[in-house]
Amino acid sequence: DILSSKAKRAPYPPGPKPLPLIGNALDFPSEKFAQTYAEWGQKYNSPIVHAESLGNHVVVLNRLEDAIELLEQRAKLYSDRPSLPIFPLMGWDFNVALMPYGDAWRQHRRLCQQNFNPQAVRKYEPLQTEKVQRFLRSLLDTPEEFETHNKIFSVSLTTCMMYGYDIKSIDDRVIEVAEEGNVIGGRLVVPGGSLINIFPVLRHIPSWFPGASSHKAAVECKKLTEEMMRIPTEYVKRSLADGTAVPSLVTDFYERKYAVGASEEEEELIKNVAYTVYGAASDTYNLTYHNWQTISASNTFICQMVLNPDIQRKAQAEIDRVIGNKRLPTLEDRKSLPYLEAIYREVLRFKPPIPISVAHAVTEDDHYKGYLIPKGTGISVAWSYSAQAMSHDEEVYPEPFAFKPDRYFDANGELNNDDRILAYGFGRRICVGKSVASTSLWLQMASTLACFTMSKAKDADGNEIEVDTNYEESGLLM
Ligand code: HEM
Secondary structure: OHHHHHHHOOOOOOOOOOEOOOEOOOOOOOOOHHHHHHHHHHHOOOOEEEEEEOOEEEEEEOOHHHHHHHHHHOOOOOOEOOOOOOHHHHOOOOOHHHOOOOHHHHHHHHHHHHHHOOOHHHHHHHHHHHHHHHHHHHHHHOHHHHHHHHHHHHHHHHHHHHHOOOOOOOOOHHHHHHHHHHHHHHHHHOOOOOHHHHOHHHHHOOOOOOOOHHHHHHHHHHHHHHHHHHHHHHHHHHHHHOOOOOOOHHHHHHHHHHHHOOOHHHHHHHHHHHHHHHHOOOOOOOOOOHHHHHHHHHHHHHHHHHHOHHHHHHHHHHHHHHHOOOOOOOHHHHHHOHHHHHHHHHHHHHOOOOOOOOOEEOOOOEEEOOEEEOOOOEEEEOOOOOOOOHHHOOOOOOOOOOOOHHHHEOOOOOEOOOOOOHHHOOHHHOOOOHHHHHHHHHHHHHHHHHHOOOOOOEOOOOOEOOOOOOOOOEOOEO
């Protein structure tokens, strides 16, 4: 019976040939995920590819139409996240981005939407403006440290929005603990990173047991995660007690709690959302702060402005024409600056910050285009690195590897309606912070262009230093 039902079963999508027992364990990439998945797509001549190891199925979608059909039209089945048995040991089960599809996730997501919808994020504009201005001043003082300034801009904006806690230096303990936790955690959650993910029963072995190395690392990660959560929360309580508190998501909650009371459940919800946004893991196989995605995008912006002086000049001319030179751009100006809008779209298309997005998981067996997609499958999408992958699909974006904001204008010179930023994902799990990300990035890009010209650095002899454009995925982050 088993044999005959297997014989009748629809095939999995094409992919590398599995070996006996271990399946495709040796085929799974440990780096350059999007590139490898896109190469599989070409090799097996299919935009949908599949691999499997020890019962863990992975399906990668390289084409937009399939992502829309599965992750959006069939969202009811495709909105879960793959779960790793090691998460609770690491203290990461608070993370909204990793939560299984269900009531707890729904409650957290609702709270995120209340705070980060396009209307609600307007309250952050004064803070975004203040942080952008600090970024500009730092850039003026030490332009060669633009990456550090970028990092401080993004992290301090987030900790201020969540806790009213400002970070002025890169050595702040809040950044250190989150980074240390990320490094350790990042190693545990990549495929093959821990045997506990393959044999969940091993999680019951105590961490002192000889050989329980990933267990020890998970305990260390949990300690750092708890410290990462403790520092800003204590800061909020202290600042409320001494009257120095400034409005933020968590401060406002505690003020309300002290005034009229609040349930423990509500407190947990607020804390989880704030931790997720400020320093949590954003995907299942690698730790990337939401901050890092914004940092990755603004570094791509600076790099492309340096490499494309004509594009930079055209954007500056637009700003000069529309705004003049007596003030900095504000979000009000956004609709009057179509060329800058096209640059924003192109930055996120050209180097999507998470080139294989965050995997969704399937809750029931499904069939698609004659293939079986079994329950529990992690569904990923690949954006980059091949003519087949979504944001580099030659049929949609001719010359996909060229940085060309002009591609977003129609024959009449009007901005076209291709305003769906694929880099923010799909369906019910689409990035819930995209309005924050979009406004922060836009304001940073517009203000930088209004004040500076970005060009190649020079060596001691005054010769231009070529830019190394060969930056790629590091972990899952560009
Ligand atoms: C350029 C910056 C950013 C990019 C490219 C980005 C991208 C993404 C992607 C691809 C996902 C997964 C979507 C999916 O599963 O289909 C995601 C999820 C998420 N993002 Fe972002 N993100 C960015 C910034 C932010 C910011 C600033 C915040 C917070 C204010 C944020 C909060 C979240 C949360 C909470 C989730 C989990 C949603 C869920 O699982 O329901 N992101 N993001």
